[in-house]
Amino acid sequence: MIRYAATRLISLGLSLMAASFVIFAVVEVIPGDPAAFMLGMNASEETVAALRDELGLTGSLPARYLGWVTGMLGGDFGTSYTYRVPVSELIAARLWVSLPLALYALALSTLLALPIGMLAAARRGRATDYGIMGLTQLGIAVPNFWFAMLLVVLFAITWPIFPAGGFPGWENGAWPALKALTLPAVALALPQASILARVMRSALIETLGQDYIRTARAKGLTEGQAIRNHGMRNAMIPVLTIVGLQFSFLLAGAIIIEKVFFLPGLGLLIFQGITQRDLVVVESVVMLLVFAVILVTFLVDLAYALVDPRLRHSR
Structure with a gap:
């Protein structure tokens, strides 16, 4: 290892x-x-x-x-041409918006997608499977910014449960900050959950056709028990790949959602740096995001080795 x-x-x-x-x-x-x-x-x-x-x-x-x-x-990202402050201060302030938003959206999409994918695999070829696949196809096709505006109309204007935009800051309390991030996280999580559910279903269906699953059924396990006890672990490698890619996308690619909800995140900082020709900000933020993507890929590789011990001993 x-x-x-x-x-x-x-x-x-x-x-x-x-x-x-x-x-x-x-x-x-x-x-x-x-x-x-x-x-x-x-x-x-x-x-x-x-x-x-x-x-x-x-x-x-x-x-x-x-x-x-x-x-x-050495931790020195330079000084912003536009704001005349260290770039590290700009990144730190924006990272406390983008990182919790990405983690929030990833948690929602994972918690939603895994049981849905398992249900579709267990009921493959039936009405439940067709209905889930239709809904996930719709979730992939609907633009997340349109879904975000729909969420604002429903849950910020019609039923004022969550704020329509802005970010109060973590210094004003965790609950107001989480409320401000809820609608953006849901808007980001919908297409990601749809993709992850379809991948989970495909991986489980392929796994359920293996000999050891048929042996588990022959020993008296139900379909659900066979999936939970034997199928999940072997189907997790493609799922982990998608989860890693989704986190990278959610951290770096939420600029449209940040614009819709007026969130001061990293995506908006990159957009402002490009329009204002603030090269040192663009270079530093993009490099930070690349580091995050590569680090997540490294962690996913380690997760592969934990899930499949054969990878730890391969050349």
Whole structure:
């Protein structure tokens, strides 16, 4: 297990190195000068040159890349061109919105999808199975921002149970913050739960056709007992893959939902950084999200090894 984890850690480090180079190169080739953008079209060349020097944009690309990477390794993400505050402060403030929202939505989608997928697999070929598959197809097809607006109309305007938008901050109490995140989390969880339920059903149906499941039935186990005691563990590998991918998507791809509910999260910060040509914010936040994706992939690999011991001993 230790050798397996060490191999995955080396792969994680190499992936981060490659990602940092690609992110820096892509952001730097975007046309436009951040200093000229900040000062406006009527600024003199001397003023623009002075601001470029202040922002650290006058050095060579290799030197700037090395300075950016070494700074991140030391916890220094640089200073925002627009807000004139350390990028780490911006990320910390926004992360306390995006991370709980992603975890909340992932928990809702998992708690909803796993029993639904198990029920569909146990009743495969029957009316229950067809009904669940139809509902999950609808959940995938409906855009989450449209579902979000529907939730606002129903549960914030017609029945004022949850707030329609905004985020009060965790310093005002956990319950108000969770209430503000509930409708966005439900809107994000619906399509993810639909995808996960279909994957769970397919994995279980494939597992239920194996010889050991037929042996378990022959020993007197019911369909549900065979699924719970023998089928679930072997069907979890594709499910864990989807869960890992969903967390990465929910953390980095919730920008539309954040716009609908006026949530100050990481997605909105990236959007503002792109529109304001705040390159250091875009580079640092995207690199952080890439690190989160790679870290989740590493944890999913470890979960594979726990679920399937054969992977721990494979070359």
